[in-house]
Amino acid sequence: MDEWLVESLKKRDIEQVVMLGAGHDSRVLRFSECFEGVKVFELDHPATQKRKKELLISNFKKIPENVNYVSIDLSYQKPLDELVKAGFDSNKKNIFILEGLIYYLPEEEVRKIFEFVKQNSCVDSEIIFDYFSKDLVDGTGDINGSFAIRSSVEKSGEPFLFGIEESKLECFIESFNMTLSKRSDHQVLKNKYFQDRKSKVFSFAEICLAKCK
Numbered sequence: 001m002d003e004w005l006v007e008s009l010k011k012r013d014i015e016q017v018v019m020l021g022a023g024h025d026s027r028v029l030r031f032s033e034c035f036e037g038v039k040v041f042e043l044d045h046p047a048t049q050k051r052k053k054e055l056l057i058s059n060f061k062k063i064p065e066n067v068n069y070v071s072i073d074l075s076y077q078k079p080l081d082e083l084v085k086a087g088f089d090s091n092k093k094n095i096f097i098l099e100g101l102i103y104y105l106p107e108e109e110v111r112k113i114f115e116f117v118k119q120n121s122c123v124d125s126e127i128i129f130d131y132f133s134k135d136l137v138d139g140t141g142d143i144n145g146s147f148a149i150r151s152s153v154e155k156s157g158e159p160f161l162f163g164i165e166e167s168k169l170e171c172f173i174e175s176f177n178m179t180l181s182k183r184s185d186h187q188v189l190k191n192k193y194f195q196d197r198k199s200k201v202f203s204f205a206e207i208c209l210a211k212c213k
């Protein structure tokens with residue numbers, strides 16, 4: 001995801017980056033040069049953002065100036081209302097990042113987010129996201145490690161709710177008038193980044209980049 005984001009930002013025509021469920025995402029700090037001149041909107045739950053700001057102050061003494069922190073509960077608030085209040089312009093070329101988010105939301109909420117991205121971004125805007133396969137989420141697939149992780153998130157009170165069937169990924173993306181531009185499954189990620197490391201790549205992780213038509 002980092003590589004895709006940096007590659008796009010280096011073209012210097014992206015005007016806004018929106019991170020939904022940004023959590024403690026540190027990309028604005030890690031790739032600060034690439035973000036020069038780009039308006040950033042980080043959307044998250046108020047409690048998460050409060051803690052993030054405290055951590056930024058205690059570790060870096062300041063909060064990045066080009067980031068607009070938009071407090072929102074996506075389950076009942078509309079992103080557009082809150083984003084516009086924070087200065088978001090619906091006619092610009094954007095990148096939306098949804099990392100570690102969509103599998104925790106009901107399908108209806110996920111569809112609303114993709115629809116929102118399409119409706120409020122100009123051509124060639126991008127959405128970068130990770131997702132899990134449907135059979136992992138509903139428990140019908142026998143994927144290595146999936147039982148343990150599913151029961152652990154259920155116990156924590158944040159069960160997986162949304163997955164996409166592998167064979168229907170393109171169809172899902174096309175239904176929002178977007179094109180699937182890049183995708184990397186766990187095998188690609190493992191071969192590229194984890195050859196010499198002990199870290200485990202879940203055998204159901206997949207990341208994608210789709211572009212608005």
Ligand SMILES: C[S@@+](CC[C@H](N)C(=O)[O-])C[C@H]1O[C@@H](n2cnc3c(N)ncnc32)[C@H](O)[C@@H]1O
Nearest residue numbers: 021022023024044045048072073074075099100
């Ligand atoms: C697993 S974390 C991922 C954080 C970050 N994107 C990352 O990859 O490290 C999920 C994030 O989504 C946020 N989130 C989950 N449900 C949300 C909701 N209904 N409204 C707003 N934020 C939500 C959480 O507060 C959390 O920061």
